Amino acid sequence: AFDTISDRKIILLCAGNLATTQAVLEQLHRDKIKNAKINLNNVESLFEAAEYLGHVSVEKQKQHVSSAGQSAFNPSASFILAGQIGTDPHSAYMVYAEGNSITSSANTPFLQIGESKYGKPILDRFLKLDTSIDEAARCCLVSMDSTIRSNASVGAPVEMLIYRKNSFSLGEYYCFDDDDDYMLRLRRSWETKLREAIAALPTLDKGSVRPMRVDL
Incomplete structure (x- = not known):
């Protein structure tokens, strides 16, 4: 700033x-x-x-x-x-x-x-112009945590600044270390909900099975 x-x-x-x-x-x-x-x-x-x-x-x-x-x-x-x-x-x-x-x-x-390729799919799926600032902040933290998990060259601390329109204030600055309690809770919650979501997906439709072409 x-x-x-x-x-x-x-x-x-x-x-x-x-x-x-x-x-x-x-x-x-x-x-x-x-x-x-x-x-x-x-x-x-x-x-x-x-x-x-x-x-x-x-x-x-x-x-x-x-x-x-x-x-x-x-x-x-x-x-x-x-x-x-x-x-x-x-x-x-x-x-x-x-x-x-x-x-x-x-x-x-x-x-x-x-570095964007690891965490970008999360942002693509959830962020819209009308997403609330607090929801967007959590989404960005999950995106960063996913990037850290998949890319050894990216790591803590994770810095975040929230600017609220017309506030002219930079008071909402966060710096999360790897062992930060909030980041640990966020990570566990995301992983749990993600596993639950995968488990709840429709099972594979056997009607979609097709013969595989063998070229060799």
Whole structure:
């Protein structure tokens, strides 16, 4: 989260090349401190902030490629910029490595960066634009826990920030360690309900059996 003027709250998530993400964050911080022509304190909307972020990211990637001089070096990074500015609705933007961005919609009710393939099916099935923030939070935690279970390179702590519209408050920040009591209860409950749901599914329909083609 950025320390901005009182009419806005801006949160940034990063994934990709660490050197690029650190350079981007440092540039955003310097621009804000020096009151640059464009900075997070004077952009008029989150869309404008996302465009500014994309421009900074592309410039930093170009610098790293030039200095590295290695064709195999990958400086790409992606970001999720979220929050609220003034009287505009709260929103979120995913900024690609190329500098362009998308926002959430009815067809894309959530945005993801980084490692996503393990936990994404849970989000795809449950998250809608009208999902309550508290239900969405639990869904995201289950998604992260599933990712941790399937991918050894992902682990605790799991950080979560809940921003409630028009609150201009970042007070609901959570950090769950692997042995956190709530995460353990959430994990056990999810596994139990999932097993019960699988057991309750319709049994295989023998009428669907077909002869298998043998090629060898």
